[in-house]
Amino acid sequence: MKTRRKEVVFIDIKKESICEDTLYIAREYYHLNTEPLFSVLAKDCVWLNIGNLTVCGAEAIKAQFKDDFVMPPFELEEPDFRQIETGNDEQLMVLGEYMLYASENEEIICMGKQRLTFCYRMAEDRYQLYHMHVSNEYSELVGDEVFPVQISRQTYQYVQELLKESGKHSNRKLSVKEHGGLSFVDTDMIQYIEALERESILHLVNKNRQVQTSIKEMKEELPEHFYRLHRSYYVNCNYVARIERYKLTLITGDELPIPKMRYTQIREDIKEIIEEKRKGLDTNV
DSSP, X not given: OOOOOOOOOOOOOOGGGHHHHHHHHHHHHHTTXXXXXXXHEEEEEEEEOGGGOEEESHHHHHHTTTTOOOSOOEEEEEEEEXXXXXXXXXXXXXXXXXXXXXXXXXSOEEEEEEEEEEXXXXXXXXXXXXXXXXXXXXXXXXXXOSSSXXXXXXOHHHHHHHHHHHTOOOOOEEEEEETTEXXXXXXXGEEEEXXXXXXXXXXXXXXXXXXXXXXXXXXGGSOTTEEEEETTEEEEGGGEEEEETTEEEETTSOEEEXXXXXXXXXXXXXXXXXXXXXXXXXXXX
């Protein structure tokens, strides 16, 4: 279990630095420090939770964390925070988008895109947070998320956007034998490939296709971001959302087993592939 830092921090929100202040609060939260967030909560703050549920009141929100965090620390990167004009200096609103990456020293690999809405109002001579909502892109929230406890499923459309932004969208085709002929499959559509004796199952985003081509036959055509977990699976690392003992979770929610004896090596190999992808994204910004 992760332990929250006990350092008491008071944030004095300023209109001229509202985006920077909100970014600081969010970053500290993902570093498992709730004190900056708690310091700005209005007594009647409303937190929009999963499944159209709400948590009302500062004390009720704080109670959500009485047993500390169950998520690992995250690094908040690629922030895009902007103030929304409300027409009233007594009311401030910030919208934010950013990427989350599990901290480097953690036992998991996890990433996801997040959106944030924070609304402040002037009360007791300072700005206080009276509404907050943090969600995954397209608001696909899954499980018992606590701002958030876990990274939920991302969509294929989001993956395609990342590929476009990185300049890596090459539409590379994989040739496979199917129905007595030769077919070509876009490798960007493949989440993972499963061996089936002398055939294979291509697990695509929207369907599965059984082809009469073995993994051994097709491996030379696969892009470098396809990684062989073991004899039965090749995984497209562009779809990897989380690695833990002893399974790999894709952004679509599919889970693949990881051999116990090779867990550490697989984790480091896939981490390196993902890091190379991130460097490519940074280079193309």
